Amino acid sequence: MQERAKALFMPRQDLIGFAVLALILIVILPLVLDVFRLNLVGKYLTYSFVALGLVLCWGYGGILSLGQGLFFGLGGYCMAMFLKLEASDPVSTKIQSTPGIPDFMDWNQITAIPWWWQPFNSLTLSLIVVVLVPTVFAFIISVAMFKRRVGGVYFAIITQALAAILTILIIGQQGYTGGVNGITDLRTLLGWDIRSDNAKLVLYFVNCILLFGCLLIAQFIRKNKLGRILVAMRDREERVRFSGYDVANFKIFVFCLAAAISSVGGAMFTLQVGFMSPSFVGIVPSIEMVIFCAVGGRLSILGAVYGSLLVNWAKTSFSESFPELWLFAMGALFIGVVMAFPNGLASLFLRYIEPYLPAWYHGKAKPVQPAEVLEKAPLTSTDTQPETATSKSTEKQSDETVPVNSLEGGVYVD
């Protein structure tokens, strides 16, 4: 029974995938890279929290949110506010006209810390708020939208507008938020210098552990009944509704979860990079986060991590040497991913590499869950991929099952 539960939660293939990722992130990268580069990787990994949230709510739930930067930013800002209050004690800010308040408030002639900054004096409260605020926000948005059955394109546009609103608000209320510059010059966490090499190393590992925690939660959901309902909802919402499920509640849950995961990423971003600014909140970063998820594969939770690592690594190395080329490359990436391989790197892996892996990888033959076959199948009808390639790969992956792909042709016809 336990064996079976384990196989359901973490089949051998996934276990190996997790182990390989852990090996790369926790052993190989810290050994190979210096602290500066490792810190960069840590920064990329904070984006993969967001990408992971998008895999759950876009890939599985079919809800494309173009405002994930909102939650990333809120989490990051909550963390930054705590660190800023700690950094602006009366001693280190004694040259200001009002010592003891953050520098940007002093520049804007604000003499007292506003009430909504007060909770950030305590670390425990701040840590709670980091996750709570974005989640509550996501809850309000999603209840208002999904109970009214707003979905798809409309949801995407509205989340985008919300991200724009938050950016304008942050930039406009300079005295309370630091304006365009954001909250900068963060130094210590409870007296521990977060800018030292040692701290960067520790924070990198904390980041990895949190990431694996979130990955495990995602894996649990994916392999559970909840995950299958999500997939069913994505493909045929009406049918799930008529089967007696309240579709809105599932959507609300998955959207809030994605927001919570993103906010953890935002907080870790602030800790590792040492500042937070509106340029990580708005529309452009939010859409870039979607591409991290799409490049990795919108149905693969590990793909989200690889996607954000690869795209960001490419971005850094490209824009160091050819800043003009980067936007071209990024644009081409968007178009290429959507047109040529909608399921990202993960689909390439499943199609071209996995069938040739040795027997120990696949384990002993077991009946394939219908949900898994659906995941491996292309998201839509086969209009972008040649028919032959799809059916061939299905044969190779699941010899014993009926090719569920044959159902796919009918899925998107209304």
Place this chain on the structure above:
Amino acid sequence: MFDEYTMSELTSILAMQGFAGLILFSVLVLMALGLAIIFGQMGVINMAHGEFMILGAYVTYLTAKLFETYMPSLFDGYFFVAMGLAFLASFALGVLVEWCMIRFLFKRPLDTLLATWGLSLILQQLYRTIFGAREVGVTLPDWMMGSYALSETIEVPINGIFVMVLTLFISLCVYLLMFRSRWGKQVRAVVLNRPMAGAVGINTEKIDRYTFGIGCGVAGIAGSAFTMIGSTGPTSGQLYIVDTFLVVVFGGAQSLLGTIASAFTISQSQSTLEFFLSGSMAKVITLLLVVGILMLRPQGLFALKIRH
């Protein structure tokens, strides 16, 4: 708060503010009309719409430069030539884009969003490479400068009036094209039921291509009109894309009248609020109001009642 103004001052402030709102309204309508055709009629999300607009603006800029250098005597009328060229350029690019990209993505609207976002990044970088990162402005012919005095305290800028007349004209054209022509009927048939429209002999591929092209062409005209009011930079298009989408969605995606009504509501509330609050707060409140109303009325102000 009105104590420090006299009654006549207050009237003229309101009139001026109302007029500023009307100019904003015209610009929003021009931008949204193209999008209403592409998104409302075809269901394709074109995130590169702003870049098509900027293309129109740059074409206008080039035409102005051309007239200035080679035909200074005809400079007064360059604007009409420029608008035609802007339409043609955006139309051609639109048709090309539809042929290369959009036609493969009709069944996946969310993916058109990502792909066209990629296109917008490429176009932005292209503009930056060709025209430089700095904003460019055009020289207006003399008759468009200055303003027309309605009373002692109320003045109306002439280029504002021109933009309004242009908006009226283009809206009328789009209306006639979409709802009073054979071609418009075919477009709506294709949107409602693609296979059936094909079965009765409509060339759906051609209709799709030209619909997308015309939507982009209208965006080009909007960009051209835009140069009269502000300057153009490579990233200007991105600034307006969210506003434009909100206008279209708020009005009810498939209704042309709704687009105009929502542009009016948004621009008037924006310009009125701007008088009382700072510009950014006015924008925040306007956007929040729109989002709030959309939550109450997801189909927009003027939802088309059709049975799917």
